Each structure stands twice: as structure tokens, then as C-alpha cells.
Amino acid sequence: MNKNKAKLLASAALALCFNLPAVAQWGAPSPSTVVNPDNTVTFNFRAPNAKDVKVNAQFAGTKDMQKGENGVWSVTLGPTAPDIYPYCFVVDGVQVADPQCPEWFPNETFKNSLLDMRTAPLIHEVRDVPHGSVDYVDYYSDLMGLYGRLVIYTPPHYDQNPNKKYPVFYLISGTTDTEEVYFKVGKVNFILDNLIAEGAAKEMIVVLPYGNPSLYFPKGTNTFQMGDIFSKTLINEIMPFVEKNYRTINEKDSRAIGGFSRGGNQGLANGLANLDKFSYLCSYSSFTSPQSSPEVYANGADTNSKIKLFWLGVGTDDFLYQNAKEYMDLLDKSGIKNTKEFTTDKHGHTWMNARYFLDKSLRLLFK
Amino acid sequence: MNKNKAKLLASAALALCFNLPAVAQWGAPSPSTVVNPDNTVTFNFRAPNAKDVKVNAQFAGTKDMQKGENGVWSVTLGPTAPDIYPYCFVVDGVQVADPQCPEWFPNETFKNSLLDMRTAPLIHEVRDVPHGSVDYVDYYSDLMGLYGRLVIYTPPHYDQNPNKKYPVFYLISGTTDTEEVYFKVGKVNFILDNLIAEGAAKEMIVVLPYGNPSLYFPKGTNTFQMGDIFSKTLINEIMPFVEKNYRTINEKDSRAIGGFSRGGNQGLANGLANLDKFSYLCSYSSFTSPQSSPEVYANGADTNSKIKLFWLGVGTDDFLYQNAKEYMDLLDKSGIKNTKEFTTDKHGHTWMNARYFLDKSLRLLFK
Numbered sequence: 001m002n003k004n005k006a007k008l009l010a011s012a013a014l015a016l017c018f019n020l021p022a023v024a025q026w027g028a029p030s031p032s033t034v035v036n037p038d039n040t041v042t043f044n045f046r047a048p049n050a051k052d053v054k055v056n057a058q059f060a061g062t063k064d065m066q067k068g069e070n071g072v073w074s075v076t077l078g079p080t081a082p083d084i085y086p087y088c089f090v091v092d093g094v095q096v097a098d099p100q101c102p103e104w105f106p107n108e109t110f111k112n113s114l115l116d117m118r119t120a121p122l123i124h125e126v127r128d129v130p131h132g133s134v135d136y137v138d139y140y141s142d143l144m145g146l147y148g149r150l151v152i153y154t155p156p157h158y159d160q161n162p163n164k165k166y167p168v169f170y171l172i173s174g175t176t177d178t179e180e181v182y183f184k185v186g187k188v189n190f191i192l193d194n195l196i197a198e199g200a201a202k203e204m205i206v207v208l209p210y211g212n213p214s215l216y217f218p219k220g221t222n223t224f225q226m227g228d229i230f231s232k233t234l235i236n237e238i239m240p241f242v243e244k245n246y247r248t249i250n251e252k253d254s255r256a257i258g259g260f261s262r263g264g265n266q267g268l269a270n271g272l273a274n275l276d277k278f279s280y281l282c283s284y285s286s287f288t289s290p291q292s293s294p295e296v297y298a299n300g301a302d303t304n305s306k307i308k309l310f311w312l313g314v315g316t317d318d319f320l321y322q323n324a325k326e327y328m329d330l331l332d333k334s335g336i337k338n339t340k341e342f343t344t345d346k347h348g349h350t351w352m353n354a355r356y357f358l359d360k361s362l363r364l365l366f367k
Numbered sequence: 368m369n370k371n372k373a374k375l376l377a378s379a380a381l382a383l384c385f386n387l388p389a390v391a392q393w394g395a396p397s398p399s400t401v402v403n404p405d406n407t408v409t410f411n412f413r414a415p416n417a418k419d420v421k422v423n424a425q426f427a428g429t430k431d432m433q434k435g436e437n438g439v440w441s442v443t444l445g446p447t448a449p450d451i452y453p454y455c456f457v458v459d460g461v462q463v464a465d466p467q468c469p470e471w472f473p474n475e476t477f478k479n480s481l482l483d484m485r486t487a488p489l490i491h492e493v494r495d496v497p498h499g500s501v502d503y504v505d506y507y508s509d510l511m512g513l514y515g516r517l518v519i520y521t522p523p524h525y526d527q528n529p530n531k532k533y534p535v536f537y538l539i540s541g542t543t544d545t546e547e548v549y550f551k552v553g554k555v556n557f558i559l560d561n562l563i564a565e566g567a568a569k570e571m572i573v574v575l576p577y578g579n580p581s582l583y584f585p586k587g588t589n590t591f592q593m594g595d596i597f598s599k600t601l602i603n604e605i606m607p608f609v610e611k612n613y614r615t616i617n618e619k620d621s622r623a624i625g626g627f628s629r630g631g632n633q634g635l636a637n638g639l640a641n642l643d644k645f646s647y648l649c650s651y652s653s654f655t656s657p658q659s660s661p662e663v664y665a666n667g668a669d670t671n672s673k674i675k676l677f678w679l680g681v682g683t684d685d686f687l688y689q690n691a692k693e694y695m696d697l698l699d700k701s702g703i704k705n706t707k708e709f710t711t712d713k714h715g716h717t718w719m720n721a722r723y724f725l726d727k728s729l730r731l732l733f734k
Binding site for chain 1: 414415416417418458459460461462463464466467469471473474475476477478493495498500501502503504505507514526529545550556582612613
């Protein structure tokens, strides 16, 4: 009997004994969200005193809910493709994360919950493969005069191979998202565990910094100043910290940088400004701008010689699509080789796209 | 110039340049909470359409807020001692976590935010000392037929000493709290970093399991069944996983077990039922019961010979105080040596007590 079969049987037996579902993973869905067999989703929220309750679900937008018995408001939306969808309730104009959902979206200015639809096997799900670890560590930034936090993925068996060194991917959070977002929402750990197990991706360390660290600064601090400070702390503080504390291969062909949205912009800006340090660049639904390193586009052949992969993905329904397309055209015109990926069905500027792009691009790093 | 002085100066210089506060740590307070110089706290929440807005702050209970300009409701509460206090807003009867606060309380059925008052140096704050790492890892439970998550603290320099082995403390979350709670709220990582740096605590690994894993099971699953399953997975699955994947000293005098509230009950129950495996027991604000291991109390001398530390802390204003007191009396009557700690000023059955008890008891482990 193979291991998977045994696990399924054990699971079924337990379900029988204890009337448990044969779930495959920690974190059962919230009772506030019921995924129906046709992949529609019924949302429920109790607010007996409210006059108006809506749900905002990233596959459906903001929709009215209807008041039913015991002050429970409900609506059924979809169907939609299985994925992880951020959502929240809007109670008389106030946004409310689902109190009963343990999975949440780490952000500075809103709190969404995460609906994890598990009606099809997806690349971001935990599987019966060797697993890496996700570490929360704190580095001191002399530049900022404070401790900053990093979330760091190490691949399976990292601790069991104390002499082995690994390439590193610096993966930067987008505007208002914190350093946890590529773990809690992006599921980069499970995506990499699964790709590594398939032999589809190289083993690597992934470093998740806090891209636009506005929580470190007073409200209203100029975002360009913050971006500048982030670039300095990334190159002069975060990279040395990582290379001192983790077993990294410290050469440009073993370093990648990228990110989502503004994090993608920061990834490209820092990567292109430091082509002596990075050979792999990834842009996920990014705001893109050629302004920071004009020499890169002026001399495409030279740029090409320094880059192993220039990967760009964007949804055609993303509000940044036109911007991304113009930037891709500039790369092509400059003779800079790049790999493009477009989606049409991942709901625009969302983490459904960010995860999809991760899956596609992680396969190409360090090869 | 010493390092601390240099850091303060750098911080002050940066604050001057960029008009930044000289904060010492990631995670600035939310703009929704203002700590005043007299240690009162002003809470603000925008809800223009609400009829009634309250704040629930764990140092003050639930209090009405007053509606002011632009639909912003406010109230000033306290003064109170500097600490980390859970809070939420209650908008027309609906509990709302502070959208602008990045620090949150990991719980199954409510979402509170965390007010971190930094007006005095406290043992749970990040300091200029060597830091450990907090790892999120997933273990497969054959018993439950699913992946469970563990949060694991490794002490400073763990990765730099690949041949060194460490004692282990299994620290169990209380009812409805998840495996993240002793990290995100309990700050066990910073408390230990600080105590280790002072030479006040031994270096150790701390394992945070999900004590009463109700999210793994359908709503309404019998809690005693869940407790029983947890005990089995702890001893037969979690401990072997930890001992395989971390460099633990695998003998009873290098193992401690404890927890908060029901987690404390689970810690004592599993510790006392397995005195061949654990020599250190810690109970923090626990519901206590002698029922699971009557032989322990019937033969106090034998029990004493197996235990290096039996530590119990409870607030005299905790709703479980009477229960804890009766249990302590039973220990004394049975001739079982134990160390007691009582508080009067930590607001009852709260994490202000849980952190305080950690600080006191971690100093005594593995000595």
C-alpha cells in the first residue's frame, strides 16, 4: 500500500470515527463561507442591528447581502474558479474582516479574510512532499534606527545539509502589504515545496522584506523617501544580514529580485541599478518605469549580457496593464530579451495573479 | 562611542532629517490609538453611519465612544501600565478589528488588534541583543489525516552551531487561540532573546502547537475528543517531528511543557501523564484538574522525584483563581513541591498575565 493511499484511508477512518471531514490541511474554511458543489460561494454574516450589509469578494466585487433569520445576512455569489480569494464584509459602511476566519490578509490599512476554495488541486496547496520552513527574523537597520522584520523561506532539508549553499530570491511586497503577504497570501512556501518536489524548480532561499515600510514612519512620510530608504536598506543592510545568517551563494547568477505591484517596481529598480548583484528579474503586475536606470535601455546589448531572465506578467484586466505593455514594448525596442505572461481570468490587480505568476516564473530561476 | 549610543544618535539624526520618530521597533502604533504622556489612551474610529460605537480594551472593559467631526468616534481611557493590550471596536453590536493596526490577535472566533504601549522598557520588547528565529513548519498527522502547523522558536546562533543540541519547551495555546498566539501576542521570542542575553535563561527551543485544534474539525466536535486527539498527536507525532527536524536533547530533564488557560491544562495533563518524558511543568492561568492522573497526587514523593520544577501562576482577579488555588492546595497537601506566583494588576485571564508568567518561569527552566 503506498503512503498516499494509507493516508487517505487513515483519514477516512478518522472521519468515520469522529465524524470529521477528510480535510487535507490545517485551517478549515470559516463557517461564514460555504463553498457549494457548483463552485458558488454562500457568505453569511450576523449583524442583527445593521441596516445595510454587503460582502466584498475579489471574484465578484461588492454585493448586497439579504437579511434572514436571527439577524444573519446572506448572499450566494459566483460560480468562480477554485483559488484563494480575499473578502470582507461591509456593515453600514464599515469594513469588517470575518471574525470566524483564521486566515487573513496582512495589510497596513485594511483587514481582509481569505476564502480558500479547495475544490480542485492547486499548486499553492500543502501536499505530501518534503516541506521547507518559513522563518520570521529581525535585522537591525542603522539607516532607519530600528529593527525591521524579514520573513525567509528555506527549502526542504535546509537544516539537514549544513554545508550546502543556495541561490536567493528577494521578493518584495506591494503597496500597503507587509512582509508577511507572500507567505500568508502568496503561499510561496507551498508553491516552491511543490515545484521542487516535481523537479520543476531549483532549491532556493526566498527573502520577503517589507517593501514600502510605511509603518516604520509617521503617516504622510513621502513615499519616494521611503522607497529610497528601502533601496538602501535592501542593498546595504538586508542583503548582508541574509548572507551572514543564511547559507547563500553570493554571486549575481545566484540572485533574483522581484515583487508584486509597487514591490515589482522596487524589484526592477533595485535589480537594474545593481546588475553586478542580480541576474534574474521578475515583475508581477508591477507599476513599471524606465526612469531610474536609463542606461539599461540605451544599451540593450550590454544589459542583455548581464541578465539571465527578465520575466514580466500582468493581467490584461489589470489597471496597470497599459503601463506594463508600454514598458514591455520599450524592452523589446531596446533589444532586451524578456519573457512575458498575460492572464485574462485572474481578476486584475490581485493575488490570484500574483500566485499564478510565481508558479510560472519560479520554474525559470537559476537555470 | 558604544554601539547603543551610536544607534540612538543615528536614529535621532534620521528622525531629524526625515521628520521620523526615533522608534525602536517595526510596527508603529496604529493611528487609531494615541498613547498620551500620562499613559491614558485615546481611541479613534471612523464610522459616520453608525448609531453606537464602543471600544473594548482589555485594560478598561467595554466603553462608549463619542461621535465627533467627520464621523470619527473617540474616547480616552486609562491611565494604565505600559503593556500590550488586545482591543477591538464594537460598531452597532458588530466587533471590528482596527483596520489600521498591523498587529493582531490570532484567534478562531474573534479578531482583536494589539495596542503596544512603549512608554517603558519591557521584557517583551525587541532589544539590541542577539536574536533567535521563529519558524513556521508543517507536520503531517496520520492520526488526523491532515497537515498541522507548528511555530518554533530557535535561540540566537542556532544555525551557526550545527553540532549543538538544546532543551525543548512545549508551550500550548489556550482555547480558541491558534498556534501563532505565543509568538504574535506572547512574544516568547523576544522575552527569551532578552533573558538569554542577560544570562537569566538557558538557551532553548520552544515549540508552539495548536492546543485545541478545532479549526481542523467540524463545528460542534466534542472538545474532549479534540483534547484526546491533541494529546496523542503531541506525544506520537509532534514530538517525533520536532526531534527529527531540530537539534533537541532527547531526555526528560531537557523537556518542559506548559501553556495558558486550557493550554495550561493540556500541558499539565500531558506532562503528568508522561513523567518519563517531562521534568518541567508550567501552568499559566490554567484551568486545573487532578482527574487525569490521580496516581500523581496519591504518591507525592514519587512524583517529586520525577519533577524538577512545577510552576503555577494565576491572577487573583482571574475567574479561574479559585480553581487554581484549590489545585495548589492539593499539590501542597500531596507533598508535591511547587512554585507559585500571584498577580493582582494584570487584568485577570489575559495575555498581560501570560507574558508576565513567561518572564518569571523561563528563568527557571533546565537549571
